[in-house]
Amino acid sequence: MSEKSYNDLMREVWETDRCSGCGACIAVCPADALIFTAEENSHPHNRSYCKEATDGVPCGACYEVCPRVKMIQGRGLLGDYRSIISATAGIEIPHRQSGGAVTAILADALDTGMIDAVVTVSDDRFTLKPKSVVITSSGELIAHAGSRYAWWVPLLAALKTAVLDKKCRKIAVIGLPCVTEAVAEMKASGNDLILPYARSIRLVIGLFCTETFDYNHLVQGIFQQKYQLKPHQIRKLDMKKGLLITKTDGDLLTIPLKELNEAVRPGCRICTDLTARSADISAGSIGSDSGYTTLIIRSGTGETFVQSAIASGALLIEGDVDEKAIESLAAKKAARGIPKK
Numbered sequence: 001m002s003e004k005s006y007n008d009l010m011r012e013v014w015e016t017d018r019c020s021g022c023g024a025c026i027a028v029c030p031a032d033a034l035i036f037t038a039e040e041n042s043h044p045h046n047r048s049y050c051k052e053a054t055d056g057v058p059c060g061a062c063y064e065v066c067p068r069v070k071m072i073q074g075r076g077l078l079g080d081y082r083s084i085i086s087a088t089a090g091i092e093i094p095h096r097q098s099g100g101a102v103t104a105i106l107a108d109a110l111d112t113g114m115i116d117a118v119v120t121v122s123d124d125r126f127t128l129k130p131k132s133v134v135i136t137s138s139g140e141l142i143a144h145a146g147s148r149y150a151w152w153v154p155l156l157a158a159l160k161t162a163v164l165d166k167k168c169r170k171i172a173v174i175g176l177p178c179v180t181e182a183v184a185e186m187k188a189s190g191n192d193l194i195l196p197y198a199r200s201i202r203l204v205i206g207l208f209c210t211e212t213f214d215y216n217h218l219v220q221g222i223f224q225q226k227y228q229l230k231p232h233q234i235r236k237l238d239m240k241k242g243l244l245i246t247k248t249d250g251d252l253l254t255i256p257l258k259e260l261n262e263a264v265r266p267g268c269r270i271c272t273d274l275t276a277r278s279a280d281i282s283a284g285s286i287g288s289d290s291g292y293t294t295l296i297i298r299s300g301t302g303e304t305f306v307q308s309a310i311a312s313g314a315l316l317i318e319g320d321v322d323e324k325a326i327e328s329l330a331a332k333k334a335a336r337g338i339p340k341k
């Protein structure tokens with residue numbers, strides 16, 4: 001019987017600024033008692049009820065899936081992997097971030113029935129407001145391509161919709177490293193309340209990540225107030241030694257990293273994993289030429305999905321990968337300090 005409840009999560013993770021905002025606790029809470037609020041979104045909140053704390057019914061689900069209780073470390077800079085390749089989409093993906101490889105692999109998987117849903121983050125292209133979504137068709141997935149840096153949505157909260165409401169059982173999750181760590185916690189858990197989620201996730205694609213930014217701070221504060229830039233005037237955001245903004249009129253603007261520092265989410269400041277070492281496939285731009293995605297294939301499952309996309313022509317493998325460049329950025333991130341509890 002678990003004696004842990006959201007109270008332990010609150011004390012050990014929320015109140016110590018460790019929360020990554022992954023949303024795993026929100027997804028698995030059987031009482032739907034954990035939520036993010038618009039006012040304070042650096043960590044979840046409890047709606048005042050808890051099976052364990054209120055009624056003494058054994059639960060502990062939220063605590064068990066949280067990747068920030070243990071602060072997973074080690075496993076080398078890039079983690080275990082089978083191969084590292086450079087790839088680009090063989091299909092048209094207008095909004096792709098790098099080579100469109102992530103969309104290409106998953107579009108092929110949806111079309112061939114290897115998965116029945118993708119849980120990921122999209123946004124409202126007019127406001128740039130992020131949202132967790134469940135996508136079930138390749139056309140919809142292609143429309144949602146691109147990276148979201150302004151983030152305060154609990155991504156894995158959409159897993160509850162996918163598993164309980166839509167009854168999906170062959171789910172691919174796209175997530176930042178913290179999200180992939182939470183999925184690894186789910187898969188390692190023997191808790192009956194968590195098993196339906198763990199068993200329904202077939203593939204995990206992790207995106208390389210240095211940090212994410214609070215939406216209100218970045219979009220309403222820095223973009224609108226400091227640069228008089230409205231979100232609908234932005235076509236694309238990209239992290240390139242600063243935040244490179246491509247405007248809808250074609251003009252470019254780079255905001256230096258030091259100006260963005262105040263908008264970095266608290267939980268990112270202690271995060272040490274660049275390349276999503278817990279994923280089946282990790283994807284990033286660093287290490288590959290412009291227009292290509294670097295793919296780190298880590299598991300047999302990941303290999304199967306990549307091979308299927310190559311066979312259908314959705315994915316093209318071309319060019320070399322600069323592994324030293326990836327290791328160098330990974331080393332910088334790994335050097336971030338982990339505060340004592």
Ligand SMILES: Cc1cc2nc3c(=O)[nH]c(=O)nc-3n(C[C@H](O)[C@H](O)[C@H](O)COP(=O)(O)OP(=O)(O)OC[C@H]3O[C@@H](n4cnc5c(N)ncnc54)[C@H](O)[C@@H]3O)c2cc1C
Pocket residue numbers: 093095096097098099100101102103104120121122141144145146147148149151155174175176207208209210211212239283284285286287293294
């Ligand atoms: C916050 C953030 C920081 C990043 N930092 C780096 C970095 O420092 N170095 C680097 O090399 N690469 C970084 N990346 C990865 C890079 O931006 C691309 O996502 C990656 O190269 C894959 O490109 P693609 O063209 O294959 O993806 P696409 O084909 O464009 O597909 C991207 C998919 O990811 C989903 N997605 C977008 N944002 C999120 C999100 N926040 N959470 C979960 N799913 C999401 C989209 O819905 C889409 O399905 C970062 C990505 C993000 C979101």
Ligand code: SF4
Pocket residue numbers: 009013014018019020021022023024025026043044062065066067068154182
């Ligand atoms: S890191 Fe994830 S699981 Fe842990 S408290 Fe934050 S949102 Fe919940």
Ligand code: SF4
Pocket residue numbers: 020176177178179209210211212265267268269271272273
């Ligand atoms: S830096 Fe990226 S992976 Fe780490 S907590 Fe922040 S969003 Fe998650």
